[in-house]
């Protein structure tokens with residue numbers, strides 16, 4: 001069996017190193033390249049402590065792509081993510097995006113390029129199975145409840161806001177309808193920002209405070225009743241590994257941008 005050749009941009013990071021371990025344990029996948037500026041020239045095994053994993057680390061996407069990966073995984077930072085993704089598509093790789101912070105406009109541009117080169121991009125704001133379930137339940141709720149808002153919580157140092165999970169949820173709900181507002185934003189008494197950011201038809205509020213780990217509330221309100229769908233992440237990157245492995249195995253069947261792990265799951 002030919003193994004799928006994978007490159008991880010960000011393989012030395014918190015999320016990328018857990019995924020590198022997952023790929024190492026998979027019989028059908030081979031980690032052929034990694035990207036990290038600070039560890040260029042070393043091997044992934046040396047940096048993340050896996051004996052025998054000799055995958056080379058490159059400092060640039062151009063060099064990493066010379067290894068000819070079938071699938072490129074983007075797990076770095078939003079300021080370079082789009083460049084990495086477009087470079088990988090142009091070199092013929094399918095792309096799995098874990099990095100958060102890309103906008104819907106970014107994904108529209110990436111979609112155009114992916115379709116031109118006949119490659120798939122699977123962008124997943126959160127690879128955890130329980131988040132996929134939250135997304136599904138929220139979509140069901142939005143069909144029946146016209147008013148909702150999202151609150152995304154994270155530690156003070158999380159730079160991107162809203163979180164990838166919140167952006168993806170807003171994007172999905174926009175396909176059902178826009179959330180209704182009893183008082184339009186331009187009729188608010190007080191600063192409009194206090195009602196959060198309007199993202200694809202959903203008010204999204206991002207709390208960034210010490211003491212918080214990543215979590216999200218999707219709140220659906222009706223007169224005298226409300227439904228709160230809440231997801232809480234733990235502190236390890238383990239919940240994201242299986243979802244990312246599934247995305248790597250399935251992205252080759254797609255063309256263009258698809259958002260959400262359920263694009264390749266059966267429900």
Ligand SMILES: NC(=O)c1ccc[n+]([C@@H]2O[C@H](COP(=O)([O-])OP(=O)(O)OC[C@H]3O[C@@H](n4cnc5c(N)ncnc54)[C@H](OP(=O)(O)O)[C@@H]3O)[C@@H](O)[C@H]2O)c1
Nearest residue numbers: 010012013014015036037038075076098099100125126127
């Ligand atoms: N979709 C999901 O389920 C999920 C789960 C967890 C995290 N995330 C997202 O994934 C991203 C990474 O998170 P993390 O916590 O793993 O971050 P991290 O621990 O800071 O790791 C970032 C990695 O990217 C590399 N990197 C950073 N800037 C780079 C650049 N300009 N060029 C090349 N490599 C660069 C870093 O290596 P060097 O600094 O050496 O370059 C490092 O290997 C974030 O956007 C986060 O929100 C998504």
